[in-house]
Amino acid sequence: MLTGDAPHAATSAGPIPMPSAVPPQRPNDTRPGDRNPNDTAAPGDGLGEVSGSLSAPGFLSSGDDAADAGDAAQNRGAQNRGAQHKSGAQHEATQGQLFETDPPPWELAVEEDVAVASVVFRDAPYGPYDYRIPAEMRDQLHPGMRVHVPLGRRKRPTVGWCIETKIGSQSGKSLSDVAEILDDAPLCDRPLVRLVTWMSHYYQSPAGQVFDALIPSSVRASAGTRERTYLTPAPSTADESVVDALPKKQQRALRLLITAGKPMTASQLMVHAECTAAPINALRKKGLLSEDTRREMATSMPVRWQTSDGEKTEAHELTDDQSLALQRITAALDAAAAKTLLLHGVTGSGKTEVYIRAIEHVVKFGRAAIVLVPEISLTPQTRGRFERRFASVAVLHSQMTPAERHFQWQRIRRGEVQVVVGPRSAVFAPLPRLGLIILDEEHDGSFKQDSQPRYHARKVAYARAQSLKIPLLLGSATPSLESWHATQSGHAELISMPSRVGNRPMPDVQLVDLRIKDERSRGGAISRQLHLAVNETLRENGQVILLLNRRGFATTIQCPSCGHVVACPDCEMPLTHHRDGGKAVCHYCDYTIATPPWCPECRFDGIRYGGLGTQKLEVEVKARFPDARVARMDSDTMRRPGSHQKVLSAFRSGELDLLLGTQMIAKGLDFPNVLLVGVINADAALHFPDFRAGERTFQLVTQVAGRTGRGNRGGRVIVQTFSPEHMAIQAASRHDYLQFANAEIANRRKFNYPPLGSVARIIIRGTVEDVTEATANSLLLRLESARERLGAEVRLLGPAPPPIAKLRGKYRFHLLLQSLDPLQLGATIRMATKTFKIPEKDDVQYVIDIDPMDML
């Protein structure tokens, strides 16, 4: 997806006070003897260890650029005389009581020393910047809190994050003062603060933006005000008739507050009354609520638990494969080592049970675990499995209300949660005693964030696990080549589960060659063979899954007379026709018009809807199999919260016979009665201009094929394709990951593509095409000269228009950088962009994407 990049603050900066002499906590930069070794090397104390141990090209290597010549000069003189009281033992203590902060460094300070806070910002790319901490604030300010400080020429104080408190020298007296402390308590602990500074550095994203990704906005919003407003019913509400006269939602919220008999914040009331802010604001306006400002009290509200999709899970007796896998994982847990393990288990091999047992082991020692899962569609089943096996599970997902998110975050932070299950952002869950991080379906593309900061949850999980000295467990039937390569180069341990639970066979995969005319059906997408197989399956009361990875009805709207294609004016991409509502929609920016009934160019009356989307497939399926009960699952039908659960539990209970949809039906689902999987067009992703096209195709086909044969009745797969001899499709049809991985690694090696080398992408976009291209060219010149000064071995490609050359009205160009060494790659970009300013009148922004997953 190509949503909202916050533009890199290329044009901002302006004069900013006093760059800090001390970089974000990068212990490599300090002189020996400046710090007590425990301050940098204590287990779990920070990301110091990450930098040294991660030099494997391509894989999770950190790219902390000890070698970054551009920064090196500034980093000398880093001093921290204060931290010497720390001991190794203290680490254990801080683990136990998170957010209890270490004693401030100035306990050992002498008279003339000044207390200094290093502060980072959302829209100032560099820093941190130093500020003096006034004496009366010394005891209150800790890393992980927000402050108001003066910044540059701005009149109003700016919000910044304190990432370090330290002793400054005499010269520090010319620093500006911290104006105000905004939080009562740190919003994250020191290891998380260090994770932020590492991410900011590695992904070249302002640290303030990284904090924003880390701390839910609801937490920032309410925890940010030091005092909170509590609501109580106004005296006038004692009159029943006043309450009765209110609209339903307001009535409900008010009655809840009355019966609760204690004050609540607006967000608590929203959770309780399951309402938005609107009815509460309406009550406020009517004067029916009294507001009272007081110190925050601990929230202890029940959340709305969504029910899972009805699957039953008991603890299983482990298979031999599972026991062996578990032994290797518990060995890593017991060793308290920062070890990466890749659990490569074929579809249906029972990986979830292994995760659960591993977590049971973690919980036994009073520690907690994070389980990252790709998508909301996976969550109902996964969450159910975890909820039934652990006393306290927090599930984070994108459809939560801000109030729910806030509540869960508080529970997690207070140490009340054993297991956090969620999407990529759950990697930041502030668990006080984290013992294990798991990425399920670790190959999944959704682990990469496509807006700033453009982080990959696998890499961040790796960094977090390394710094806490805990294991990271990656699991997949189709591991990413990055993770696979890591097992081959000794950076991760491979655990294999090559067979399915109960020795069920892998399903038979049959390829249908769509180039052969007889195989295709006239006027439809379902081949003769697939049609027969669906009928047969339905007759046997089996269930069917059909995959088509394109939503909408028709993917092009074209005039047969003049050839005109109806396209988005802002992106120039073809619009997709959606039958419901007769809309033509741009899938890149959501631009929507009524589908034109005739050609907008030549007025020809007979415009054609070409290409195939899930809506059209649904129409065809219903016509071909009139008795089947069919549901469609794609992002158009799954907009409403809870819609996944609804469809999936109907499918589980047998109220549905056939489920068709996009890749969201391809992964993780475990339905024993699915006897047939059909892939409508396996080539859809194969010819994308992206070196990962083959990998994605292999993963998608293997994963969806894996949805069948999971019960005792067997299963088969029919894959329709125009390229049956393609290696990715061949390997998927034989469930042969090794063949695929070996062949694909050899391909990548030719060009040093990841995982053998590293790639970065810089997207330059602007409103005027020439100006945008000229900016891209001058950035290229800077990159070239940075490369030369650093003596870096980095290949530069472009600038060129990417496949999506225009998006939301902006012209786009991109530059690709490639190197065997991620450190050199990062350093080159950093040096080239550090002083690169684009005149405001040019209206050009650029975005840096390190380890891009998206080349469009």
Ligand SMILES: Nc1ncnc2c1ncn2[C@@H]1O[C@H](COP(=O)(O)OP(=O)(O)OP(=O)(O)O)[C@@H](O)[C@H]1O
């Ligand atoms: N030891 C066991 N004995 C019997 N059944 C088991 C055992 N372990 C797991 N199962 C069951 O096997 C099925 C498949 O397990 P699971 O969904 O965890 O597979 P998976 O490896 O995650 O597959 P996928 O990669 O396709 O998601 C589930 O229904 C699960 O309850």
Ligand SMILES: [Zn+2]
């Ligand atoms: Zn026309």
Ligand SMILES: [Zn+2]
């Ligand atoms: Zn568009």
